[in-house]
Amino acid sequence: MGPFVPDLVSNELNLIVALLLGIGFGIVLEQAGFSSSRRLAGVFYGYDFTVLRVFFTAGVTAMIGVLLLGAFGLLDLEAIYVNPLFLGPAIVGGAIMGVGFILGGYCPGTSIAAAAIGKKDGIAFVIGGLLGVYVFGELFPLFDTFYISGDGGPLKISEALGMSHGFFALVMTLVAVIAFIATTRIEKKVNPSSPAFSFPVKRHMFAGAAALLLAALLVFLPNRKEALLAETADPAYQRSHPVKLMTPDELAFRILDNDPGLVIVDVRGTEEFQKMTLPGAVNIPVQSLFGREWSSLLGVRHRQRVFIDNDGTMARNAGLLAARLGYTNVSMLEGGLNGLRSTILDFRTPAEPPPRALEATYRFRARASAMLPKMIEESKNKPATLETKAKKIAGGC
Amino acid sequence: MNAKYMNPYLAGFLLGLVLLLTIYITGRGLGASGALKSVVAATVSATAPEHAAQSEFYRDFSSTHGGGPLKQWLVFEVIGVLIGGFLSGVVSRRLTWTTEKGPRVTNALRIGMALLGGALFGAGAQFARGCTSGAALSGMAVLSAGGIITMMAIFGTGYAVAYFFRKLWI
Numbered sequence: 001m002g003p004f005v006p007d008l009v010s011n012e013l014n015l016i017v018a019l020l021l022g023i024g025f026g027i028v029l030e031q032a033g034f035s036s037s038r039r040l041a042g043v044f045y046g047y048d049f050t051v052l053r054v055f056f057t058a059g060v061t062a063m064i065g066v067l068l069l070g071a072f073g074l075l076d077l078e079a080i081y082v083n084p085l086f087l088g089p090a091i092v093g094g095a096i097m098g099v100g101f102i103l104g105g106y107c108p109g110t111s112i113a114a115a116a117i118g119k120k121d122g123i124a125f126v127i128g129g130l131l132g133v134y135v136f137g138e139l140f141p142l143f144d145t146f147y148i149s150g151d152g153g154p155l156k157i158s159e160a161l162g163m164s165h166g167f168f169a170l171v172m173t174l175v176a177v178i179a180f181i182a183t184t185r186i187e188k189k190v191n192p193s194s195p196a197f198s199f200p201v202k203r204h205m206f207a208g209a210a211a212l213l214l215a216a217l218l219v220f221l222p223n224r225k226e227a228l229l230a231e232t233a234d235p236a237y238q239r240s241h242p243v244k245l246m247t248p249d250e251l252a253f254r255i256l257d258n259d260p261g262l263v264i265v266d267v268r269g270t271e272e273f274q275k276m277t278l279p280g281a282v283n284i285p286v287q288s289l290f291g292r293e294w295s296s297l298l299g300v301r302h303r304q305r306v307f308i309d310n311d312g313t314m315a316r317n318a319g320l321l322a323a324r325l326g327y328t329n330v331s332m333l334e335g336g337l338n339g340l341r342s343t344i345l346d347f348r349t350p351a352e353p354p355p356r357a358l359e360a361t362y363r364f365r366a367r368a369s370a371m372l373p374k375m376i377e378e379s380k381n382k383p384a385t386l387e388t389k390a391k392k393i394a395g396g397c
Numbered sequence: 398m399n400a401k402y403m404n405p406y407l408a409g410f411l412l413g414l415v416l417l418l419t420i421y422i423t424g425r426g427l428g429a430s431g432a433l434k435s436v437v438a439a440t441v442s443a444t445a446p447e448h449a450a451q452s453e454f455y456r457d458f459s460s461t462h463g464g465g466p467l468k469q470w471l472v473f474e475v476i477g478v479l480i481g482g483f484l485s486g487v488v489s490r491r492l493t494w495t496t497e498k499g500p501r502v503t504n505a506l507r508i509g510m511a512l513l514g515g516a517l518f519g520a521g522a523q524f525a526r527g528c529t530s531g532a533a534l535s536g537m538a539v540l541s542a543g544g545i546i547t548m549m550a551i552f553g554t555g556y557a558v559a560y561f562f563r564k565l566w567i
Contacts, residue, residue: 014423018477021415021418026477026482029478033408037511041566054405054409065413066420086543090543093526093547094547094550095550096524099555102514102555103511108530109528112479113478121496121508124511125511131512134519138452141453154541155541155542156542157541180406
């Protein structure tokens with residue numbers, strides 16, 4: 001599952017990947033005519049809408065592609081870089097760039113493509129860009145508070161608008177197709193030698209319809225996360241896919257034994273976890289199992305992972321989900337913490353002598369009921385300090 | 398004679414695929430202005446290391462860009478854009494040494510405006526955390542609210558002020 005940086009593609013190799021992708025980017029920019037400032041500026045004067053056509057088609061293509069890869073579980077949408085929102089700076093910065101676009105006739109990417117084929121105005125634009133960054137850096141103390149204002153984090157527009165990703169993609173595709181039709185009409189009126197006159201209309205209609213169809217499909221494709229959560233919570237699925245059970249006795253024995261091969265995962269909410277949990281337990285609520293930061297902990301070989309909760313319901317969901325996510329050696333605490341409490345913690349040696357077969361068990365439970373509560377108390381003061389370094393992907397300009 | 402430009406929808410589709418491939422492999426989008434920032438940071442720390450050490454702007458840059466200012470993903474990507482643009486220019490016979498401008502503009506004014514426009518873009522991209530490539534296009538692909546707001550601000554302002562600068566282009 002993508003992305004492959006930094007697990008499969010090292011950070012060093014990633015630089016070579018950057019060079020190759022950049023070559024592809026440069027070829028397409030130049031072939032699209034983005035190395036020509038007059039063509040670029042044309043979008044603002046109605047004589048050439050190339051920018052709008054290329055830009056929107058690219059954006060919609062990549063957006064639909066990202067969502068499709070995500071829906072089929074080929075790309076981890078939680079792990080990719082989403083540009084953070086700083087509302088005021090985004091608007092002000094965009095406005096400054098808008099004026100820069102009209103005056104300069106390029107944006108940074110296109111000016112580099114223009115400079116590459118020897119456009120002097122493209123080279124001037126690149127030099128101007130360097131100066132602009134430098135001036136911004138020198139004046140930075142003047143607006144350093146504004147710079148971080150309106151912090152909305154890596155917010156997705158679909159979440160901000162309260163719609164599904166797929167629905168937003170459909171809206172965006174529809175807007176793009178309508179914009180293509182409308183601007184082609186404008187361009188034909190404004191510019192008698194418009195390139196739009198030579199477009200094969202039928203083929204373009206097919207392509208537009210295909211894009212809309214794909215986007216419409218996205219609306220109905222469940223997102224992988226929700227689909228997996230629903231699948232593993234389904235009673236029929238749970239009956240046909242039993243999770244290996246660990247008895248309270250075995251778990252208690254392994255804890256008292258300081259078994260290094262044991263990973264206890266508490267899947268309850270953080271509040272409950274903080275109130276009481278087992279020694280060494282890590283708190284991963286069911287929804288968070290998807291996070292990549294847990295892949296090293298949950299993926300280590302030759303360790304027994306045991307999921308715990310209060311009564312075993314959530315732990316079963318978590319166990320099945322973990323198995324579907326590809327983690328092995330998964331089990332759950334039989335009867336949950338409630339079961340552990342009644343069999344071990346609240347164990348009282350019965351008055352009458354136990355049956356022969358249970359003598360050893362009773363002896364162990366008596367010992368465990370004395371030691372385990374102490375260990376639980378001690379572990380409260382020192383929360384598990386497991387390495388949970390999230391593999392952050394850097395990005396942005 | 399120059400070869401014709403590619404059909405814009407086909408070019409857009411291909412550009413979308415390059416961007417999709419970038420996100421799929423690396424988990425991040427394409428960009429451009431970040432490379433300018435790297436070059437500026439490298440120049441300033443080479444020529445005025447004390448100044449760079451004191452400046453909040455460059456300290457922030459070096460804390461988020463490990464491995465030196467030039468050993469950055471976007472720097473390599475932009476070198477690729479230069480190579481790719483050049484190759485495309487060779488193949489389509491568009492290599493040139495000219496100043497492209499509107500019909501009513503002198504060369505000097507065009508170069509001056511390109512410098513000014515570039516400077517505005519360089520500064521604006523700092524506020525918005527990216528330019529047309531890094532914020533608007535790549536942001537749109539991952540449904541980033543910040544990227545899409547920046548995109549609307551760029552093109553909205555462009556249309557709003559286009560009339561006043563029409564003599565530059567038509």
